[in-house]
Amino acid sequence: MSSSDHALMPSTLSSTNATAPRREPQFIRIAETRRKPLRFFLDGQEVAALQGDTLLTAVLMQQRRVRESEFSGAPRAGFCLIGACQDCWMRTEDGKRVRACSTLVTEGMRVLTRPAAAIEADTADRNGDAR
Numbered sequence: 074m075s076s077s078d079h080a081l082m083p084s085t086l087s088s089t090n091a092t093a094p095r096r097e098p099q100f101i102r103i104a105e106t107r108r109k110p111l112r113f114f115l116d117g118q119e120v121a122a123l124q125g126d127t128l129l130t131a132v133l134m135q136q137r138r139v140r141e142s143e144f145s146g147a148p149r150a151g152f153c154l155i156g157a158c159q160d161c162w163m164r165t166e167d168g169k170r171v172r173a174c175s176t177l178v179t180e181g182m183r184v185l186t187r188p189a190a191a192i193e194a195d196t197a198d199r200n201g202d203a204r
């Protein structure tokens with residue numbers, strides 16, 4: 074976490090569930106709340122962040138993971154927060170890889186925590202769509 078990201082990290086990750094992320098935050102903002110707000114898209118849903126947030130901070134202000142492990146499917150939320158461990162790689166909707174802890178979130182940015190097909194299936198389930 075950079076010195077500009079003043080957020081608290083609750084002490085534990087509560088879930089090893091590899092299904093849709095729960096929308097409870099990992100981080101709670103306690104300072105610098107007056108920075109300019111912006112909107113970005115997390116798994117297709119519009120959410121809020123503040124200018125100067127890293128992508129990792131912006132995502133963990135929304136939920137408890139930034140991605141799922143490509144090996145085990147386990148939730149990952151970054152580890153080092155300084156660009157060294159490679160635990161926070163995310164994908165943009167257009168397929169680019171971004172390291173969440175060293176990328177600033179930008180207005181309108183569109184990022185995925187899981188493959189697009191998994192997100193679409195969860196959305197269909199929530200909406201009661203038949204497959």
Ligand code: FES
Nearest residue numbers: 151154158159174
């Ligand atoms: S959290 Fe370690 S590289 Fe991003």
